[in-house]
Amino acid sequence: MELADRAVGFLLSVISLSIFTYYTFWVIILPFVDGDHFVHKYFLPQEYAILIPVCAGVAVLCFLCIFIGFVMLKSKKKAA
Amino acid sequence: MKHIVKILTLIMTITALWIGLLQTSMIPQSHTWLLPIYFVVSLGCYGLLMVGVGLMNFRTCPQEALLLQKDIVEAKEYLKQRGVDVSTI
Numbered sequence: 001m002e003l004a005d006r007a008v009g010f011l012l013s014v015i016s017l018s019i020f021t022y023y024t025f026w027v028i029i030l031p032f033v034d035g036d037h038f039v040h041k042y043f044l045p046q047e048y049a050i051l052i053p054v055c056a057g058v059a060v061l062c063f064l065c066i067f068i069g070f071v072m073l074k075s076k077k078k079a080a
Numbered sequence: 081m082k083h084i085v086k087i088l089t090l091i092m093t094i095t096a097l098w099i100g101l102l103q104t105s106m107i108p109q110s111h112t113w114l115l116p117i118y119f120v121v122s123l124g125c126y127g128l129l130m131v132g133v134g135l136m137n138f139r140t141c142p143q144e145a146l147l148l149q150k151d152i153v154e155a156k157e158y159l160k161q162r163g164v165d166v167s168t169i
Contacts, residue, residue: 002140009135016128019121027118031111049114053121 023049094119 026043033039101112159166 005138006136009132009138012132012135013129014132016125016132020125020129023118023121023125027111027114046110046114050117053117057120 026049030039030043098112098115101115105112156166
Protein backbone atom coordinates (compact mmCIF):
# COMPACT_ATOMS: atom_id res chain seq x y z
CA MET A 1 0.00 0.00 0.00
CA GLU A 2 2.78 2.34 0.97
CA LEU A 3 4.69 1.57 -2.20
CA ALA A 4 1.62 2.20 -4.35
CA ASP A 5 1.08 5.59 -2.69
CA ARG A 6 4.72 6.44 -3.31
CA ALA A 7 4.43 5.42 -6.96
CA VAL A 8 1.29 7.52 -7.40
CA GLY A 9 3.05 10.49 -5.82
CA PHE A 10 6.06 10.07 -8.07
CA LEU A 11 3.80 9.78 -11.12
CA LEU A 12 1.93 12.96 -10.16
CA SER A 13 5.20 14.85 -9.72
CA VAL A 14 6.56 13.65 -13.05
CA ILE A 15 3.31 14.51 -14.87
CA SER A 16 3.16 18.00 -13.38
CA LEU A 17 6.83 18.72 -14.11
CA SER A 18 6.56 17.50 -17.69
CA ILE A 19 3.39 19.52 -18.34
CA PHE A 20 5.07 22.59 -16.86
CA THR A 21 8.22 22.15 -18.97
CA TYR A 22 6.30 21.52 -22.17
CA TYR A 23 3.95 24.44 -21.63
CA THR A 24 6.80 26.79 -20.73
CA PHE A 25 8.57 25.86 -23.95
CA TRP A 26 5.37 26.26 -25.91
CA VAL A 27 4.28 29.64 -24.56
CA ILE A 28 7.44 31.41 -23.42
CA ILE A 29 10.29 30.23 -25.61
CA LEU A 30 8.62 29.32 -28.92
CA PRO A 31 7.64 32.91 -29.90
CA PHE A 32 11.35 33.77 -29.99
CA VAL A 33 12.23 30.88 -32.31
CA ASP A 34 12.10 31.35 -36.07
CA GLY A 35 8.92 30.19 -37.78
CA ASP A 36 10.65 27.69 -40.04
CA HIS A 37 12.72 26.09 -37.29
CA PHE A 38 12.37 22.32 -36.95
CA VAL A 39 11.29 22.67 -33.29
CA HIS A 40 7.90 23.93 -34.47
CA LYS A 41 7.07 20.47 -35.77
CA TYR A 42 6.78 19.17 -32.21
CA PHE A 43 4.24 21.75 -31.05
CA LEU A 44 0.63 22.38 -32.01
CA PRO A 45 -0.32 25.83 -33.30
CA GLN A 46 -0.58 28.70 -30.78
CA GLU A 47 -4.41 28.62 -30.60
CA TYR A 48 -4.32 25.22 -28.95
CA ALA A 49 -2.24 26.70 -26.13
CA ILE A 50 -5.43 28.49 -25.03
CA LEU A 51 -7.99 25.91 -26.14
CA ILE A 52 -6.57 22.88 -24.36
CA PRO A 53 -6.16 24.41 -20.86
CA VAL A 54 -9.60 26.04 -21.04
CA CYS A 55 -11.25 22.78 -22.13
CA ALA A 56 -9.39 20.86 -19.43
CA GLY A 57 -10.42 23.43 -16.82
CA VAL A 58 -14.08 23.27 -17.86
CA ALA A 59 -13.98 19.47 -17.81
CA VAL A 60 -12.42 19.41 -14.32
CA LEU A 61 -14.96 21.95 -13.05
CA CYS A 62 -17.86 19.90 -14.46
CA PHE A 63 -16.48 16.74 -12.91
CA LEU A 64 -16.09 18.45 -9.53
CA CYS A 65 -19.65 19.83 -9.64
CA ILE A 66 -21.09 16.42 -10.57
CA PHE A 67 -19.06 14.75 -7.84
CA ILE A 68 -20.20 17.26 -5.21
CA GLY A 69 -23.80 16.82 -6.37
CA PHE A 70 -23.54 13.05 -6.05
CA VAL A 71 -22.04 13.31 -2.57
CA MET A 72 -24.78 15.70 -1.45
CA LEU A 73 -27.50 13.44 -2.83
CA LYS A 74 -25.97 10.45 -1.06
CA SER A 75 -25.68 12.23 2.30
CA LYS A 76 -29.28 13.43 1.99
CA LYS A 77 -30.47 9.88 1.42
CA LYS A 78 -28.50 8.70 4.43
CA ALA A 79 -29.94 11.39 6.69
CA ALA A 80 -33.52 10.65 5.61
CA MET B 81 -4.20 37.90 7.26
CA LYS B 82 -0.59 38.52 6.34
CA HIS B 83 -0.57 35.67 3.86
CA ILE B 84 -3.53 36.94 1.90
CA VAL B 85 -1.96 40.40 1.65
CA LYS B 86 1.16 38.79 0.20
CA ILE B 87 -0.83 36.80 -2.35
CA LEU B 88 -2.90 39.85 -3.32
CA THR B 89 0.25 41.93 -3.78
CA LEU B 90 1.74 39.23 -6.00
CA ILE B 91 -1.41 39.05 -8.10
CA MET B 92 -1.54 42.85 -8.41
CA THR B 93 2.10 43.01 -9.46
CA ILE B 94 1.64 40.32 -12.09
CA THR B 95 -1.49 42.03 -13.40
CA ALA B 96 0.28 45.39 -13.56
CA LEU B 97 3.21 43.84 -15.41
CA TRP B 98 0.85 42.11 -17.81
CA ILE B 99 -1.12 45.28 -18.55
CA GLY B 100 2.17 47.10 -19.06
CA LEU B 101 3.28 44.46 -21.54
CA LEU B 102 -0.07 44.73 -23.31
CA GLN B 103 0.23 48.51 -23.55
CA THR B 104 3.83 48.69 -24.73
CA SER B 105 3.37 45.72 -27.11
CA MET B 106 7.04 44.87 -26.73
CA ILE B 107 6.24 41.32 -27.81
CA PRO B 108 3.32 40.49 -30.14
CA GLN B 109 -0.15 40.88 -28.57
CA SER B 110 -1.21 37.31 -29.31
CA HIS B 111 1.63 36.05 -27.13
CA THR B 112 0.95 38.48 -24.32
CA TRP B 113 -2.63 37.24 -24.14
CA LEU B 114 -1.33 33.78 -23.34
CA LEU B 115 0.45 34.84 -20.14
CA PRO B 116 -2.52 34.67 -17.69
CA ILE B 117 -3.38 31.19 -18.89
CA TYR B 118 0.28 30.32 -18.52
CA PHE B 119 0.15 31.48 -14.89
CA VAL B 120 -3.00 29.45 -14.23
CA VAL B 121 -1.41 26.37 -15.78
CA SER B 122 1.78 26.80 -13.77
CA LEU B 123 -0.27 27.23 -10.59
CA GLY B 124 -2.07 23.98 -11.36
CA CYS B 125 1.25 22.26 -12.02
CA TYR B 126 2.59 23.58 -8.73
CA GLY B 127 -0.44 22.23 -6.87
CA LEU B 128 -0.11 18.85 -8.54
CA LEU B 129 3.62 18.76 -7.77
CA MET B 130 3.00 19.59 -4.11
CA VAL B 131 0.37 16.84 -3.86
CA GLY B 132 2.79 14.39 -5.49
CA VAL B 133 5.68 15.33 -3.22
CA GLY B 134 3.42 15.16 -0.17
CA LEU B 135 2.22 11.72 -1.21
CA MET B 136 5.79 10.56 -1.81
CA ASN B 137 7.05 11.76 1.55
CA PHE B 138 3.96 10.72 3.48
CA ARG B 139 5.18 9.49 6.85
CA THR B 140 3.96 6.12 8.03
CA CYS B 141 4.82 4.98 11.53
CA PRO B 142 5.02 1.17 11.68
CA GLN B 143 6.32 1.18 15.24
CA GLU B 144 3.46 3.40 16.41
CA ALA B 145 0.99 1.09 14.68
CA LEU B 146 2.41 -1.91 16.54
CA LEU B 147 2.25 -0.02 19.85
CA LEU B 148 -1.35 0.96 19.13
CA GLN B 149 -2.34 -2.64 18.43
CA LYS B 150 -0.67 -3.67 21.68
CA ASP B 151 -2.55 -0.95 23.53
CA ILE B 152 -5.85 -2.13 22.07
CA VAL B 153 -5.20 -5.72 23.16
CA GLU B 154 -4.24 -4.49 26.61
CA ALA B 155 -7.36 -2.37 26.94
CA LYS B 156 -9.54 -5.27 25.84
CA GLU B 157 -7.99 -7.50 28.48
CA TYR B 158 -8.49 -4.84 31.11
CA LEU B 159 -12.14 -4.35 30.16
CA LYS B 160 -12.74 -8.10 30.07
CA GLN B 161 -11.52 -8.36 33.64
CA ARG B 162 -14.05 -5.73 34.65
CA GLY B 163 -16.86 -7.56 32.91
CA VAL B 164 -17.29 -5.33 29.83
CA ASP B 165 -17.46 -7.20 26.54
CA VAL B 166 -15.97 -5.15 23.66
CA SER B 167 -15.08 -7.98 21.30
CA THR B 168 -18.32 -7.63 19.34
CA ILE B 169 -18.02 -3.88 18.84
